[in-house]
Amino acid sequence: PAPVIVAIDGPSGTGKSSTSRAVAAKLGLSYLDTGAQYRAITWWMLTHDVDVRDAEAVAAAADRPEILSGTDPAEPTITVDGTDASGPIRTQEVTGAVSAVSAVPAVRTRITELQRAIAAGAPTGIVVEGRDIGTTVLPDADLKIFLTASPEARAARRGGELKGSGGRPVDLDATREALLRRDAADAGRKTSPLRKADDAVEVDTTELTLEQVIECVVTLIEEKQ
Ligand code: C5P
Numbered sequence: 044p045a046p047v048i049v050a051i052d053g054p055s056g057t058g059k060s061s062t063s064r065a066v067a068a069k070l071g072l073s074y075l076d077t078g079a080q081y082r083a084i085t086w087w088m089l090t091h092d093v094d095v096r097d098a099e100a101v102a103a104a105a106d107r108p109e110i111l112s113g114t115d116p117a118e119p120t121i122t123v124d125g126t127d128a129s130g131p132i133r134t135q136e137v138t139g140a141v142s143a144v145s146a147v148p149a150v151r152t153r154i155t156e157l158q159r160a161i162a163a164g165a166p167t168g169i170v171v172e173g174r175d176i177g178t179t180v181l182p183d184a185d186l187k188i189f190l191t192a193s194p195e196a197r198a199a200r201r202g203g204e205l206k207g208s209g210g211r212p213v214d215l216d217a218t219r220e221a222l223l224r225r226d227a228a229d230a231g232r233k234t235s236p237l238r239k240a241d242d243a244v245e246v247d248t249t250e251l252t253l254e255q256v257i258e259c260v261v262t263l264i265e266e267k268q
Contacts, residue, residue: 047072047168048183049264050176053190054226054237056197058248058256062190063172065257067116070264073165074116077173077180080154081145082132083110083123088144095140102149110154112161114169138221142228151234155180174229177240185267187243188260196249198222 049072051063060076067074085095087108093100113120121128131137144150158180162169171180177187192200198219229237239245244263248256 044268046165047185047264047268048162048181049168049170049260050181050184050187050240050243051170051172051190051260052174052177052188052237052239052243054174054197054229055222056201057190057192058200058253059172059190061253062256062260063170064116064119065253066260066264067170069257069261071167072116073114073161073167073169074119075112075114075158075161075169075171076119076121077154077158077171077176078141079119079121079129079132080110080112080157081150082137082141083121083128084108084150084154085141085144086128086132086137087123089136089140095143098143098147101144101147105147105149105153110157112157114161114165116170138225142225142232146228146232146234148234151175155235174237175235177243178238179235182240186264187240188263189239189243189245190256191245191247192249194219194223 049066051059053059063076064074066072084105088095088101088104091104093104095101109124111122121132158171162171162181173180177184177189198215201222202213202215202218226237246256246259251259
C-alpha cells in the first residue's frame with residue numbers, strides 16, 4: 044500500500060504525543076514530534092547566547108544548528124549538533140522561550156523543510172504531531188486530526204506528567220496559566236498559527252481515556268485505507 048500520512052494537531056495537554064506514538068507503533072508507521080524540533084532550536088539559541096526576544100537575531104541564527112530527529116515511535120530521539128537533546132528540551136526555560144522562537148518566520152521555514160523531508164522519506168508512512176501540520180506542513184495529509192480538551196483536563200494531564208518525571212509537586216493553577224499563555228501565543232502568531240484545518244476531524248478528548256483516543260484515531264486511519 045502507499046505510505047499513509049497522518050497529521051495530528053492541537054494545543055498542549057490534549058494527549059497528542061501519547062496518542063501519536065501509540066498509533067504509529069500499532070500501525071508500523073514512523074513518528075515525528077515537531078514540538079521537539081522547535082524546542083531543540085530554542086535550546087540551541089539559549090545555549091549560544093542568542094537573545095530569544097530579538098526576532099532578528101533568532102532569524103539570523105535559524106540555519107546554524109543541525110537538528111536530527113529519530114522517528115521510531117518506540118524510541119523517538121532528537122539531537123542538536125550531534126548531542127542528545129531529549130532531556131534539555133523539556134526544561135521550563137525552554138518551554139518558556141519556545142513560543143517566541145517558533146513565531147519567527149525564518150525558524151518556521153527551516154523546520155518545515157526538515158519536516159517535509161522526513162515525511163517524504165518514511166517508508167510505510169508517518170504520524171506527524173504539532174500545531175500547523177494539517178494547515179501548513181502537510182496540507183495533503185491522508186488524515187488530519189485536531190485534538191482538543193477542556194483547560195482543566197489539559198492542566199491536570201500536564202501536572203500529572205510533571206509530577207511523574209520526578210519534579211516537585213506542581214501547582215495546577217500555575218500550570219494551567221502557563222499552558223493557556225503558550226496556547227494563546229501559538230494561536231495568535233502571524234505565521235502558521237495553531238488552527239484546526241478545515242478538513243480535520245476534531246476529537247474532544249476531555250471525557251476519553253488515552254486508549255479510547257488511540258482506538259478512535261486507528262479506526263479513522265483504517266477507514267482511509
Ligand atoms: O508540543 P510541544 O509542547 O512540545 O511544542 C512546543 C512549542 O513548539 C509549542 O508551544 C509551539 O510554540 C511550537 N510548535 C509550533 N509548531 C508545531 C509544533 C510546535 O510552533 N508544529
